[in-house]
Amino acid sequence: xxxxxxxxxxxxPESLTGTMSPDVVLSAQARxxxxxxxxxxxxxxxxxxxxxxxxxxxxxxxxRAGAFKIRGALNAMLQLKEEGRLPKHIVAFSSxxxxxxxxxxxxxxxxxxxxxxxxxxxxxxxxxxxxYGAELILTDTRMEAEELAAEKQAQGAWxxxxxxxDMVIAGQGTACLEALQDAQQPDAVFATCGxxxxxxxxxxxxxxxxxxxxxxxxxxxxxxxATQSYRSGKIFSFTESPMTIADGARTLHVSELTMxxxxxxxxxxxxxxxxxxxxxxxxxxxxxxxxxxTAAVAMGAAYQWLRTQxxxxxxxxxxxxxxxxxxxxxxxxxxxxxxxxxxx
Amino acid sequence: xxxxxxxxxxxxPESLTGTMSPDVVLSAQARxxxxxxxxxxxxxxxxxxxxxxxxxxxxxxxxRAGAFKIRGALNAMLQLKEEGRLPKHIVAFSSxxxxxxxxxxxxxxxxxxxxxxxxxxxxxxxxxxxxYGAELILTDTRMEAEELAAEKQAQGAWxxxxxxxDMVIAGQGTACLEALQDAQQPDAVFATCGxxxxxxxxxxxxxxxxxxxxxxxxxxxxxxxATQSYRSGKIFSFTESPMTIADGARTLHVSELTMxxxxxxxxxxxxxxxxxxxxxxxxxxxxxxxxxxTAAVAMGAAYQWLRTQxxxxxxxxxxxxxxxxxxxxxxxxxxxxxxxxxxx
Numbered sequence: 084x085x086x087x088x089x090x091x092x093x094x095x096p097e098s099l100t101g102t103m104s105p106d107v108v109l110s111a112q113a114r115x116x117x118x119x120x121x122x123x124x125x126x127x128x129x130x131x132x133x134x135x136x137x138x139x140x141x142x143x144x145x146x147r148a149g150a151f152k153i154r155g156a157l158n159a160m161l162q163l164k165e166e167g168r169l170p171k172h173i174v175a176f177s178s179x180x181x182x183x184x185x186x187x188x189x190x191x192x193x194x195x196x197x198x199x200x201x202x203x204x205x206x207x208x209x210x211x212x213x214x215y216g217a218e219l220i221l222t223d224t225r226m227e228a229e230e231l232a233a234e235k236q237a238q239g240a241w242x243x244x245x246x247x248x249d250m251v252i253a254g255q256g257t258a259c260l261e262a263l264q265d266a267q268q269p270d271a272v273f274a275t276c277g278x279x280x281x282x283x284x285x286x287x288x289x290x291x292x293x294x295x296x297x298x299x300x301x302x303x304x305x306x307x308x309a310t311q312s313y314r315s316g317k318i319f320s321f322t323e324s325p326m327t328i329a330d331g332a333r334t335l336h337v338s339e340l341t342m343x344x345x346x347x348x349x350x351x352x353x354x355x356x357x358x359x360x361x362x363x364x365x366x367x368x369x370x371x372x373x374x375x376x377t378a379a380v381a382m383g384a385a386y387q388w389l390r391t392q393x394x395x396x397x398x399x400x401x402x403x404x405x406x407x408x409x410x411x412x413x414x415x416x417x418x419x420x421x422x423x424x425x426x427x
Numbered sequence: 428x429x430x431x432x433x434x435x436x437x438x439x440p441e442s443l444t445g446t447m448s449p450d451v452v453l454s455a456q457a458r459x460x461x462x463x464x465x466x467x468x469x470x471x472x473x474x475x476x477x478x479x480x481x482x483x484x485x486x487x488x489x490x491r492a493g494a495f496k497i498r499g500a501l502n503a504m505l506q507l508k509e510e511g512r513l514p515k516h517i518v519a520f521s522s523x524x525x526x527x528x529x530x531x532x533x534x535x536x537x538x539x540x541x542x543x544x545x546x547x548x549x550x551x552x553x554x555x556x557x558x559y560g561a562e563l564i565l566t567d568t569r570m571e572a573e574e575l576a577a578e579k580q581a582q583g584a585w586x587x588x589x590x591x592x593d594m595v596i597a598g599q600g601t602a603c604l605e606a607l608q609d610a611q612q613p614d615a616v617f618a619t620c621g622x623x624x625x626x627x628x629x630x631x632x633x634x635x636x637x638x639x640x641x642x643x644x645x646x647x648x649x650x651x652x653a654t655q656s657y658r659s660g661k662i663f664s665f666t667e668s669p670m671t672i673a674d675g676a677r678t679l680h681v682s683e684l685t686m687x688x689x690x691x692x693x694x695x696x697x698x699x700x701x702x703x704x705x706x707x708x709x710x711x712x713x714x715x716x717x718x719x720x721t722a723a724v725a726m727g728a729a730y731q732w733l734r735t736q737x738x739x740x741x742x743x744x745x746x747x748x749x750x751x752x753x754x755x756x757x758x759x760x761x762x763x764x765x766x767x768x769x770x771x
Binding site: 129144145149206207210214364367368371372373405407408409410412413415416417418419420421422 | 473489712765
């Protein structure tokens with residue numbers, strides 16, 4: 084298990100400059116609810132007994148296209164449509180789940196979509212993006228994908244950013260909002276940080292319904308750009324995608340927009356690769372659902388937080404998705420961690 | 428894909444000698460419903476589109492202890508209790524899921540349980556059986572496990588057979604019964620054959636609610652004892668456990684009791700190991716749930732049947748469970764089949 088690596092900066096609830104009103108998450112929910120699944124909450128008595136705490140999981144692998152990302156993409160497109168400015172062509176760059184979400188949402192609303200992704204993304208995600216209806220362009224690196232997307236934007240396409248977009252952030256917040264509506268109030272909420280959209284929306288959802296609940300970000304140690312940014316107050320950027328097994332966290336940096344929310348979180352936890360794999364194995368085994376490593380990062384963070392608690396706590400963990408390619412499965416199951424029962 | 432290998436013998440609905448009235452499944456449902464999960468039905472639009480048919484899955488990996496087996500074990504113990512003859516000590520031999528079910532049901536009813544299993548069963552299943560509360564004894568072979576269980580029985584313990592037991596058969600039938608109550612009527616139902624308990628109960632459930640629906644058995648080619656028995660009318664037995672990846676089908680033979688039901692099925696399909704792995708990968712990917720190879724055998728059979736159909740059909744596939752050890756995961760994901768989209 085990793086040692087504790089939380090960074091504790093205080094929240095600043097009084098200075099919300101630059102952030103949206105939490106109500107936007109409620110509007111997003113009303114907008115997208117007819118088109119997305121209200122995903123289940125799951126828990127595991129055995130795991131709770133082992134850890135002496137209560138863990139509640141929001142299982143977004145059962146969301147349409149297999150991840151929470153459709154919430155943000157659909158909220159953006161539906162809002163643009165409401166405002167009479169739905170674009171004819173939407174372009175996106177993405178390491179996977181956002182790509183599929185944009186492709187699916189575009190098909191649902193009859194909008195042409197082009198997705199640009201680095202070629203190291205699994206063939207399965209490439210294939211899925213195509214079969215949901217997008218034109219797919221592969222680049223050598225993540226940075227090239229971002230650059231090409233900007234070019235397309237300059238040529239007139241609407242660039243739907245995976246996280247640096249108010250409408251996307253509001254949409255991603257509906258996952259946590261549903262969980263807070265359906266479950267008993269948790270003491271803390273955990274979500275993995277890629278570009279920060281899910282975490283920003285999650286923070287907004289808690290401010291709306293349960294303002295005292297702490298929200299923590301989770302990152303792989305080797306992809307800890309947001310943690311570094313949180314610590315220093317300045318956005319840190321990688322120059323190359325960190326090749327963590329948690330492919331949803333391979334983003335180079337968070338955005339100015341999401342940073343406005345991330346700096347208000349209760350803290351960040353960094354999770355070692357072996358712990359990411361450990362929790363991927365155990366959550367798969369205990370919940371019987373596909374848990375992608377990116378989702379397991381949030382559990383690794385919750386585990387670190389629970390170790391610091393002296394009283395019984397309830398933690399809500401947003402499991403971001405369940406899209407896993409064969410090469411990743413091979414990495415996940417290369418070693419056996421199921422002989423080591425979780426304990427604090 | 429395997430070539431068609433169905434064995435078609437006619438049903439003999441008029442000669443039910445030796446079989447129970449289908450009502451027993453309804454009684455079993457009333458008895459166990461407060462204690463087991465009503466597991467979900469799942470389907471996948473993409474898969475249906477690809478195959479041009481409708482597939483409905485009864486997802487028993489979400490059942491207590493991760494498989495359908497708790498239904499039979501609990502029905503037997505609750506019925507014995509109703510009749511005032513709940514034994515003080517129950518013994519079972521099992522390759523895995525029945526063991527966990529007996530252990531859990533015993534703990535629920537306060538009965539001491541001893542489980543005897545061959546040592547090749549995954550450590551995870553051994554550990555689970557212990558943690559559900561059973562005493563565990565390991566033997567070198569499956570046959571030794573059966574012999575030791577018979578010894579314990581001679582010494583006064585109640586032997587709860589995994590399939591050759593009317594009460595167990597009635598309990599296993601409740602999985603299909605729930606599915607028939609919850610879904611539109613299928614044209615055919617598919618279940619994997621280990622000892623034949625699930626299939627026997629499934630046949631009873633269809634006779635009760637949808638007597639025209641065909642029930643097919645599914646077996647790995649390399650563990651095709653029931654298919655051979657069905658074909659010849661005489662029970663065929665292996666002398667050693669066939670080491671198919673579908674560990675729930677490693678039984679040596681069906682019993683005289685289950686044979687009474689199996690001979691009335693519409694046919695058996697045999698599934699090659701690579702096809703079992705193919706469907707394990709694809710069902711895991713599409714449904715986002717843990718599908719153990721034993722469960723995927725039934726999908727392999729449904730696929731073979733669908734290939735023979737000229738009109739659009741609805742197939743109900745009972746996915747028996749989701750308990751998978753690390754070594755089996757490694758076998759499942761050793762090669763990549765997700766580049767080959769299912770098609771008829």
